[in-house]
Amino acid sequence: MTGTRRGDRRPAEGSPVARVCVDVPLPHLDRPFDYLVPETLDADARPGVRVKVRFAGQLVDGWLLERVAESAHPKLAYLEKVVSPVPVLAPEVAELARAVADRYAGSLADVLRLAVPPRHARVEKDVTATDPAGADATPPAPADPATPVDPRGWRDYPAGPAFLRALTAGRAPRAVWSALPGEDWADRYADAVAATVAGGRGAVVVVADARDLDRLDAALTAVLGPGRHACLSAAAGPARRYRAFLAARRGDVPVVIGTRAAMFAPVERLGLVAVWDDGDDLHAEPRAPYPHARDVLLTRAQLAGVAALVGGYARTAEAQLLVETGWAREVVADRATVRARMPAIAPTGDDPHLARDPGAASARLPSLAWTTARDALRADLPVLVQVPRRGYLPSVACAECRAPARCPHCAGPLGLPSAEGAPACRWCGRVAAAYACPECGGRRLRASVTGARRTAEELGRAFPGVPVRTSGREEVLATVPAGAGLVIATPGAEPVAEGGYGAVLLLDSWALLTRADLRAGEEALRRWLAAAALARPGPAGGRVVVVADGALAPVQALLRWDSAWFATRELAERRELGFPPAVRMASVTGVADAVADLLAGAALPDGAEVLGPVPADEGRERMLVRVPRARAAALAGALHAAAGQRSARKAADPVRLQIDPLSLF
Numbered sequence: 001m002t003g004t005r006r007g008d009r010r011p012a013e014g015s016p017v018a019r020v021c022v023d024v025p026l027p028h029l030d031r032p033f034d035y036l037v038p039e040t041l042d043a044d045a046r047p048g049v050r051v052k053v054r055f056a057g058q059l060v061d062g063w064l065l066e067r068v069a070e071s072a073h074p075k076l077a078y079l080e081k082v083v084s085p086v087p088v089l090a091p092e093v094a095e096l097a098r099a100v101a102d103r104y105a106g107s108l109a110d111v112l113r114l115a116v117p118p119r120h121a122r123v124e125k126d127v128t129a130t131d132p133a134g135a136d137a138t139p140p141a142p143a144d145p146a147t148p149v150d151p152r153g154w155r156d157y158p159a160g161p162a163f164l165r166a167l168t169a170g171r172a173p174r175a176v177w178s179a180l181p182g183e184d185w186a187d188r189y190a191d192a193v194a195a196t197v198a199g200g201r202g203a204v205v206v207v208a209d210a211r212d213l214d215r216l217d218a219a220l221t222a223v224l225g226p227g228r229h230a231c232l233s234a235a236a237g238p239a240r241r242y243r244a245f246l247a248a249r250r251g252d253v254p255v256v257i258g259t260r261a262a263m264f265a266p267v268e269r270l271g272l273v274a275v276w277d278d279g280d281d282l283h284a285e286p287r288a289p290y291p292h293a294r295d296v297l298l299t300r301a302q303l304a305g306v307a308a309l310v311g312g313y314a315r316t317a318e319a320q321l322l323v324e325t326g327w328a329r330e331v332v333a334d335r336a337t338v339r340a341r342m343p344a345i346a347p348t349g350d351d352p353h354l355a356r357d358p359g360a361a362s363a364r365l366p367s368l369a370w371t372t373a374r375d376a377l378r379a380d381l382p383v384l385v386q387v388p389r390r391g392y393l394p395s396v397a398c399a400e401c402r403a404p405a406r407c408p409h410c411a412g413p414l415g416l417p418s419a420e421g422a423p424a425c426r427w428c429g430r431v432a433a434a435y436a437c438p439e440c441g442g443r444r445l446r447a448s449v450t451g452a453r454r455t456a457e458e459l460g461r462a463f464p465g466v467p468v469r470t471s472g473r474e475e476v477l478a479t480v481p482a483g484a485g486l487v488i489a490t491p492g493a494e495p496v497a498e499g500g501y502g503a504v505l506l507l508d509s510w511a512l513l514t515r516a517d518l519r520a521g522e523e524a525l526r527r528w529l530a531a532a533a534l535a536r537p538g539p540a541g542g543r544v545v546v547v548a549d550g551a552l553a554p555v556q557a558l559l560r561w562d563s564a565w566f567a568t569r570e571l572a573e574r575r576e577l578g579f580p581p582a583v584r585m586a587s588v589t590g591v592a593d594a595v596a597d598l599l600a601g602a603a604l605p606d607g608a609e610v611l612g613p614v615p616a617d618e619g620r621e622r623m624l625v626r627v628p629r630a631r632a633a634a635l636a637g638a639l640h641a642a643a644g645q646r647s648a649r650k651a652a653d654p655v656r657l658q659i660d661p662l663s664l665f
Helices: 089-102 107-116 120-130 160-168 185-200 210-224 237-249 295-303 317-323 335-341 358-362 367-377 452-463 520-532 555-560 561-575 592-600 629-648
Strands: 017-022 033-036 050-055 056-069 081-083 173-178 200-204 229-232 255-259 270-276 305-314 329-331 344-347 380-386 395-398 445-450 470-471 483-489 501-505 543-544 583-590 611-617 621-628 655-658
Touching: 017 050, 017 107, 033 050, 033 160, 089 107, 089 295, 089 629, 120 237, 160 185, 160 305, 160 621, 173 317, 185 200, 185 210, 185 270, 185 305, 200 295, 210 255, 210 270, 229 237, 237 255, 270 295, 270 483, 295 305, 305 317, 305 555, 344 555, 358 452, 367 380, 367 501, 367 520, 367 543, 367 611, 452 470, 452 483, 470 655, 501 520, 520 561, 543 555, 555 561, 583 592, 592 621, 621 629, 629 655
Parallel strands: 173 305, 173 329, 200 255, 200 270, 229 255, 270 305, 344 543, 380 483, 380 501, 470 483, 501 543
Antiparallel strands: 017 033, 017 056, 050 056, 050 081, 395 445, 583 621, 583 655, 611 621
């Protein structure tokens, strides 16, 4: 696949110019470069292949985007090598990558590095040996699923069957789905994918983690049959991931599922993009330009004109914005169905025992939670205990009422002791010498230890003879058997119990609700609903106890199982305060001089507000730029151009650009 001697090379006939995205992550070089295609590489140099080119005196990687007849540049260098004749970059994915780069103020090379997995030569050789035509062959039309699509799984949602019919008919419905308690979401997604495949199209589904991927994999295998879909996940390893990617690129499978690595998956005749639990921060890519899987999939749906499904037990403010703007329609159950399916939920703040024992309000395991767990165990039912933190976490609380001690300046957790002998904030480092509890006015503090391991030890002593299992980072359980038992789990690691849990206890709510985060309430509700959804329905004995004040908005939404109400309220408040997603916001992080330099060189659009600075990690600072959503593209373009200017000047100090970061504080 290499050319002859340089002096003997001649350009190919027909379309001798190749437009190449050079893999150089410098903002000022974020544009295609033209190269001549030598005759010897004419057959292999197809759009989408990996190539080697000379750039700034070095041999670098690149992607061949297209072949054209002529170039505006009079003198061009030749392609040095076609790394592989397999066109791994699909035209639709290249267009999507460009749109994502523009949306997030990044470069195309960075996005393509996320979209196309690293080449695995042995896998590529094995695959192409079985079918030399490779991705040039016309893919077969997706066959009907092994089992006909049964809309009865969606009958509890009035708009659900119509959504499936639209998918089968080849239309492009867009839905925001709020799942019922106890719903097997993987089966419902499998139904939607099967309906899409039955209509002769393909689908891409993205989930947050490997456990969700395993559930969806099993559900799709049952509906479509084996070998009808591919799983894309970075955890699968380079060989398996690349093999699954090639299967999708060649059209061998009509469906791709996976973690955020699958959001760019090439699927022929794409008809549906879907994401489950879009509020999970695992959907956010930690590498530049930091795209979010939900936004990438919605951009893909817009560009390709295909259906979209955003689902979860909870609804994010971003999903609510889709509903309120009319971009998508909500798929929800009526209130009678919700009440019949949901467990009985109670906050400890409404416990009648508090009138006789006011001190019980500060207990970590109030009497209501204890009796609920005891009754479920006596009925030979498992009990799930959700603890926001794993292991052993030392904390400081008021000695009188046991309210968590928070910094009066930044609301961060206080620690003991400081050099002055007074409590000091673990976030900002300020000493709270005159600390007084905002709840009771007490000035004495006490240290305590919380966490999943500590909770398991305490409950093991409280209920002797009852099996105690833990599920967290060290070991995540997928399922637990029926029968009496205690399961202590951190959020996101709750296993499914056979027949459902008899009781679910949501402890340490303060750890979720008091975080200095714009999404604290939304995140708390999302985690609570995910755990409560594993309980039995109320008529079957399922009960949920949340250790929190029932007057709080997230707790009210949990009690009524009404995340749509909370999302509407949350979005309205963010509109009033000027926070995402009601506006578009960019974060610029770096040393003070570098941040100031970039913002000074940026032609910010009209109406832009510059907020800050606020301290960041390692001596850096963060500035925020806020604009109306209508000016989002102009903001991203201005920041990318300013970053390009600094790159061209070879500015020493790097600056990190993020559009709509998950955390603003």
